[in-house]
Amino acid sequence: MYNRLARIGSTSVRSPLCSGWAKLRYGNIQNMAEIPSSGITLLYSGLNSTATSGSRYSTKTRTDNVEYNKMLAEYQKRVEQYEPATLDSLEFNSSSADSNLPPIIAIHGLYGSKLNWRGLMRRINKTLDRTIVAVDLRNHGSSQHMGPHNYFAMTKDILHFIEQKKWDKVVLMGHSMGGKVSMITSLLYPELVSSVIVEDMTPSFSELSQDFINYLTGLEEIHNHPERITNLRQADELFHKYEPNDKTVRQFILTNLRLNDEGVLKLRLGSKYIREGMDDVRGWPLPPPTFVPSTPHQQKDPLYETMPEPSKIINSGSIGSNASDNLQSQLIFEYNKPSLLVCGSRSTHINGAGVAKFKKMFVNSSIVELDTGHW
Incomplete structure (x- = not known):
């Protein structure tokens, strides 16, 4: 969704909710007739x-x-x-x-x-x-x-x-x-x-699927791994079992890891609080x-x-x-x-x-x- 909104294409339309002409940049709109x-x-x-x-x-x-x-x-x-x-x-x-x-x-x-x-x-x-x-x-x-x-x-x-x-x-x-x-x-x-x-x-x-819980579990496993996980290639190999089908999703979820001062990947999420609040998020x-x-x-x-x-x-x-x-x-x-x-x-x-x-x-x-x- 973020990438789709940022992709380039342009046209000019008049919208009743905008004053004057506006520059529109859009992704692949399903129904172009709906744009105005x-x-x-x-x-x-x-x-x-x-x-x-x-x-x-x-x-x-x-x-x-x-x-x-x-x-x-x-x-x-x-x-x-x-x-x-x-x-x-x-x-x-x-x-x-x-x-x-x-x-x-x-x-x-x-x-x-x-x-x-x-x-x-x-x-x-x-x-x-x-x-x-x-x-x-x-x-x-x-x-x-x-x-x-x-x-x-x-x-x-x-x-x-x-x-x-x-x-x-x-x-x-x-x-x-x-x-x-x-x-x-x-x-x-x-x-x-x-x-x-x-x-x-x-x-x-x-309706959040079990995948969302699994992603958190996978990130916590990397964070607490007994070996030093120092790069995203290692992290992706460990996380693959939690998301085996979609590499793009894996890459997105793994952005929640950052190298600490010792060069080890650590979790940037407050996972304890997110896990406790998952029903509220739903x-x-x-x-x-x-x-x-x-x-x-x-x-x-x-x-x-x-x-x-x-x-x-x-x-x-x-x-x-x-x-x-x-x-x-x-x-x-x-x-x-x-x-x-x-x-x-x-x-x-x-x-x-x-x-x-x-x-x-x-x-x-x-x-x-x-x-x-x-x-």
Whole structure:
């Protein structure tokens, strides 16, 4: 997904969610006819907000719905109870000292790091002259290792990072686990987020395969190996049994190893905290919950009874009347500023119920598919 977004190709389109003409750089879009209406240009325009006061969307606010405000305050307390972790970051600054465009914060997924974003960051910075910063989430990369590893704690980390930077507003761009952090931050603190881009993740339960646990076990084996593992060739040989089929995935996971002062590869993940928080990483902590019906320890979600496939929702722009009625009957958080969901057409992390929830919660949103998988 990171590489696909950074690949070169260009055209000019006019998007209703962007002011004027925007330069679009894209990968292999599955349906080229969808480009003008999809809002993919938002990815490279920094999602300049076009939402105005008196929005046509019936979004609940802190002042017009007592029940909604009470729910919002309750969930903000859940975020603010946590001690923030110190986050390391990589930054490309705008050359315009007087630029009033909000900076973009890029947030990686599970087992990722700020370095995943380098190619895309350079392109956005060069093309748009925008400040863009990628962070290492807690227990990843060079950031602080501490528990717990859950979405409320990670949201608190992002809020603390924004506060340290003294930024009034930001654009959030998150992949996978980082996409959930971006969505939660946007929904609970909309005054801080001018727009949001979510890559291959929806506000729903995520079915993580046993592979994700195996990857952590493999990295820990290398970290604790009695022999000195001093290069990635040795590490790849040891890790091969945990991912025998996909060399690209192995290379990605092994980026979590770094040479220490003695020249030995050691793990940069807070593996203890990640392992303890894996159920939280799978989940979605805001109402209403969406569960995968094949998961035995979770209740089957009625949305799945009538939900179209994600591609049908994306192409038609509709989630169907039954699903809409189901969601309409529940009090949910909403975000009414420009939002973009980028789905991988070959990804297993996106399902119809999740896309439906995204459209319902992010009411001023566009959705686009790229011909790629989750990574």
